[in-house]
Amino acid sequence: MSSRPEHVNPPEIFYGEDEAAKYRKSSRMIAVQAQMSQRAIELLMLPQGEPALLLDIGAGTGLSGSELTEEGHTWIGVDISRAMLEQAVDRGVEGDLAEADIGHGLFFRPGTFDGAISVSVLQWLCHIYKNEHVPKRRLRKFFQSLFNCLSPGARAVFQFYPETPAQIELIVAAAMECGFSGGLVVDYPNSKKAKKYFLCLSAGVSAYKPEALGTGPRNAGEGVKYTEMKRREARTKKRRGIKGTREWIDRKKTSQRNRGLEVRRDSKYTGRRRRRAFG
Amino acid sequence: MRLLTHNLMTCNVGACQTAGTNYPLRIVAEEMQQSEREFSPAFVARMLARLDWSGITAAAEDLSFEGIPAEMPEGAADDDEFLRKLHSLLLEMEVVTGSLVCPHCERKYPIDKTIVNMVLREDEV
């Protein structure tokens, strides 16, 4: 069995009553959600002492939202799981809740929110649960609608669990294409357990460079602190080629990479018939 | 669903988004509740610029609330009493059961247990 719930079931099934109950009962899960939410809020770098209107994307049982309330903010939460949201209602959270698939795009008027947080959600958009699902398109639809409903210069911080570097690339590229600036913050990059990814976006070109934790000398090494997103070259539309040619293979691989799949690297042997080693 | 949220949301059906005729959603309330909430004048004042007043009057009409001015009064941001009333309207009133209906395509979004269901079918996106 896969250790990644995204591989097993769509979110509205995985986050059913049983999973929702864990968010009520497991003090460990509650603590982890709270801690990651606090960090996400810190990375939002909102002006001190101003009560803001925030969006919680994948609000679930409202543990992340409660941290927003704690900070004196008002929030609206969206989530695709009815069971999780009902749990939030039963807990009596302060936020207002809507059941929605973020891959269909958000539905708020332009300039509605002062910021957004999202805890452990984004990786769910990289998968296909219905024939109509094209992850790249869903991500784009989502980021475009988010960009529109944020007030100019507002920020959004996503803690997420990327499965592969290609998945990070897919997500970051979609955000960029929708006009966001910002980058990836990796906290405690050298610790297997504490390592956490935060995608920090700004709806505008404000200087926004949050700093990662745990990248000091003792942790040095791969220490990716903050990677600014690079503009991607606009890709031109390509025609489908003849199956099996190098061109066709390259295009197919690109498309698979775009969907965040693990694909063999390109080499000079790509698409070539291999010689039998022993006669 | 509270009226602040209602004021900020639109019909998400693709065709309605494109046409821009997706606001305000009509409110059909079967059950409402009022719950007290901490009043922050600073927050309500901050929301003034974001509110669409036509959405407020439309909501008031759907719910048969009286005494809502046809336009946002001058100097609203400094009028504590007005802000308190608005706070109560936007953040304390809540639709528990009912639905929201798009004025354009008539799409119904059910509300149950205060949660509004905005999930679309794939062919509505």
Ligand SMILES: C[S@@+](CC[C@H](N)C(=O)[O-])C[C@H]1O[C@@H](n2cnc3c(N)ncnc32)[C@H](O)[C@@H]1O
């Ligand atoms: C790890 S939980 C987040 C829990 C939440 N932060 C809390 O405090 O309870 C991830 C959530 O993302 C939601 N989710 C996953 N895919 C989604 C989608 N496409 N649209 C909306 N929500 C989604 C799931 O339903 C689930 O509640």
